[in-house]
Amino acid sequence: MNQNKKYLGYLALVCAAIFLSHLDVIYVNIMEARNFITAREMLQNGNWIHTTMNLEPRYEKPPLPTWLTAVSASVFGLDSLFGLRLPAVLSVICIIFTSFYLGLKFLKTSKQAFYSALILASSFYIIFSGRNGQWDIFAHAFMLLAIYQLVLVFQSDKNLLKNWILAGVFLGLSFMSKGPVSHFALLLPFLIAYGIVYRYPGFAKKWRGWVSLLIFFIVIGFSWGLYIYLTDGSSADAIADKETAAWADRNVRPFYYYWSFFTQSGIWTFFAFIAILFPYMRTRVTDKRAYTFFFLWTAIAVVLLSLIPEKKSRYLLPVLIPLAFTTSFYIEFLVVKGKKIIKLDRWLANFGFGLIGLIGIAFPIAGYVYFKDQLSGFYLPFILVSISLFALGIYIFNTLIKQQYEKAFYSMVLFLSAIMLFGFPMAQLFYDNDQFNNISKVRKNPAHEKLPFYYMGEIAPELIWELGEPAKKIETIDQLSQNGTYGVFVNDSLAEVFAQNYAVKSKTKFDINYVNKNKKGYKERLTTNFLVIEHN
Structure with a gap:
């Protein structure tokens, strides 16, 4: 078995632990409810094209994620939250694996591509979005597939018509998932950053490919919307007017609202912050061109999103994809340099990894003190997650003493996996409404x-x-x-x-x-x- 297959196998195990475990623990949120109601009415009333929510026209969002949800629900049943959320889970797993292959096209080693995929898989908002039946994750999954196809044609001297067509198909499917959201937040920053760093050699010679891409994108992406306007234009116009008015006034935030975007990476927050310090990192990375590309992709995405008046935390989801690559450069630097890093870098590494290690060591006692009166029925998950986090905390400090930063990095991934695999059922400890009546x-x-x-x-x-x-x-x-x-x-x-x-x-x-x-x-x-x- 070659090394890349081993990496893919490890990624599969991590994804199974993080995304497939305990999918039915968290209650249904408002975004999921809309999607699930529409899927239910597809199955019960046959409303697959003229989509409805509570039997009223539901044209605010394209139907592809809901179609996929309805198909899954037809297999697992409408009462299965696992089945309803499975399409979103498969979408986020697709993002993780596509990011690995994308990394192979830009990074010098497959190991760093593996690092970036693991960082992405264990980033907070990727986990949150991937375990929820929302629209965003579908749009970004199809978009990243499209970007990968574009990279193949950009990096080749040949006119790879099949890849151009596939890019157009995935662009269309992304549009059918949530309109132009991912085109603006993920594709456009990628194209700008790629153009700045790598240029577009032979662009004029590939016009047939661009035409093919546009044709497939337009046919797939706009077919449903056009059909709705031709068959139920009055409802579509009323919904469009309502959405336009709401968009101008809803969740309006200042320009700098997204400046703390790196915190959405969860346990990687500290390392992500270090990684986006461009002057500091430029002196440490071995592949300055690739680092500059992913840094620009991240920064441009944040700037473009900041220009939109309506702002929500979940809109930062596409930023986490290039941010994971950017963060991997700092991890790769620590691993390669090892004991040769200067005192400042050693201190930073010890702080970043040590903070998680300290949380692991403290969890058994702190968790028991906080939850001691509520643990009845939850002793097994508490014991399992306590043992896991405590052992990993001790191990992380051991690796830091020996300056084995690669082992510390993998321990961080295992730390998050243990929380999701063993500790996630404990989320129900916060369900304390004694007036609950379903x-x-x-x-x-x-x-x-x-x-x-x-x-x-x-x-x-x-x-x-x-x-x-x-x-x-x-x-x-x-x-x-x-x-x-x-x-x-x-x-x-x-x-x-x-x-x-x-x-x-x-x-x-x-x-x-x-x-x-x-x-x-x-x-x-x-x-x-x-x-x-x-x-x-």
Whole structure:
């Protein structure tokens, strides 16, 4: 077995530990709920093209991630969070493996490509996004595949038509995942950085390839949107106007909001910060050209994202891809130089690795003190993660004494893997809402089996997902004018209005917050009143 196959095998094991373990532990968030509801309505109502959420047109995002989610759900079932999240997991694993092959095209050694892939796999926001059924990870996975194909044609003197076509296909699939988001945040910074560092030799001679790429990109990327406008233009226009208005006012942040972007790499934050200190790193890297390219790719991506008024932490996801490569140059420097590094670098390495080692050593005691009254039912994961982190903490300090920085690096990856594999179930220790009452119970009540469901005002997508079926929206209370019994979901103030106009047979408060009211993560929108009303 050659070395690259060994690296791929190790990557597979790391990805399995980090991304495939305990996928059903974390509750469904708002982005997932929208995707999952749409997938459910695809399977139950056949709404594969004219996508819906709660039976209303859902054209805000292209449907490819939802199609993939629906296919997975058809295999594993709509009740399986593992099955619903699996397509996103496969997308992030695709990103990890593609990054390794991309590294082979730029870096001097396959070992450094391996380092960068491991850094990417164990970066905080990559893990968060890859374990959630959101749209972003799909778009960036297809885009990185497209970028890899572009690198193949850029680095070849031949006109590789097959690779041009594949690049166009993946660009189209990325657009079908989340519109032009990844084209702006991942592709454009790559093209600018590549042009600055490597230029585009023979660009004019490859015009047939560019034409092929554009044709496949346009046909695949715009086909669904064009069809929707031709068949349901009024709904598409209304949604587009709503999204445009919201985009201008929603989550507007200052230009410098993303300047702490390197913290999204989690356990690699310190090393990532050192790696983006360009003057410092330029004197230490052996391949200055490659380092400059990945540094520029990272920096340009941050600048471009900073120009957009609407800013969210998850928009930094594509930045972590070139940042992982950039960070790998510092790791490679420490490994190659070893005991020959100067005192400053040794101090920095000891601090970066030692901080994680210290956390590992302290965890068993600190964790027990913090969770001691809540550990019932969680002793096994606590013991396993405590032993793992403590042993790795001791080992990290041992490697630092011997200045074996490669072993310290691998220990960091194992540290994160141990947390995900053994400790992740302990996330449920934070679920402390004693008022939790899942809306999924409604239909299970025999008295509610045949009730039509309605809602007035707003209802969170998470509530509709947990409900398990659509609820029809009403704008005014007099829309329930026919004689009969109805089930209506409303907030507290509207509940009083209904009580004044209808005979309320029963009222139930549902709360799907997993944390209690006193915590920051509690959201009032995840509560609703269920009224059974009778109209004669």
